[in-house]
Amino acid sequence: MRRHHDMGGLPAGPVERTEHEHAPWEKKVDAILRLLVAEKVMTLDELRRGIEELGPGAYDELSYFERWIRSIANILLEKGVITVHELATAIEAARARRAAAEACPKTVPAP
Template structure:
């Protein structure tokens, strides 16, 4: 079966060559992935499988690094490196920290 990522040879429109400066959070996603792969906690093949498992909707609607961080989180959960409640809590902490920083005059 041809899965969502397997696009070689499919019809597609023109190639959009506009440049894109990576946002700081996108570089952080990249750094997280490199460190996890470097520490042999994730493999590239596991990463790709996890991205594919996000499904066609995610593949169509999410940007590249949105898919990556989603996949990294799912893989960390799947491997038991983090628990759902730890992750949920850390997300709330990140939101609270951001709100506090943004409210500084």
């Protein structure tokens, strides 16, 4: 069977020459992956397998680094490095930090 990521030779439209400067959160995903590989917590092969197992829908709908962080999360859960409970709590905490930062009022007028 052909897995969805294995797309060499399939019909496709013109190459849309899109580019974007990576956002800080995307670079952070990249950094986390590099360090987890360097520290031998997971391998690139596991990252790839995790991306493939997101399935065709997610593969096409998610952005590149969204696929990466989803795969990293699943592999870390699978290996018992983190738990679902910890992850749920940490996501909530991250959102709360962001909300607090966004609520930071403008205290001086722009020059």
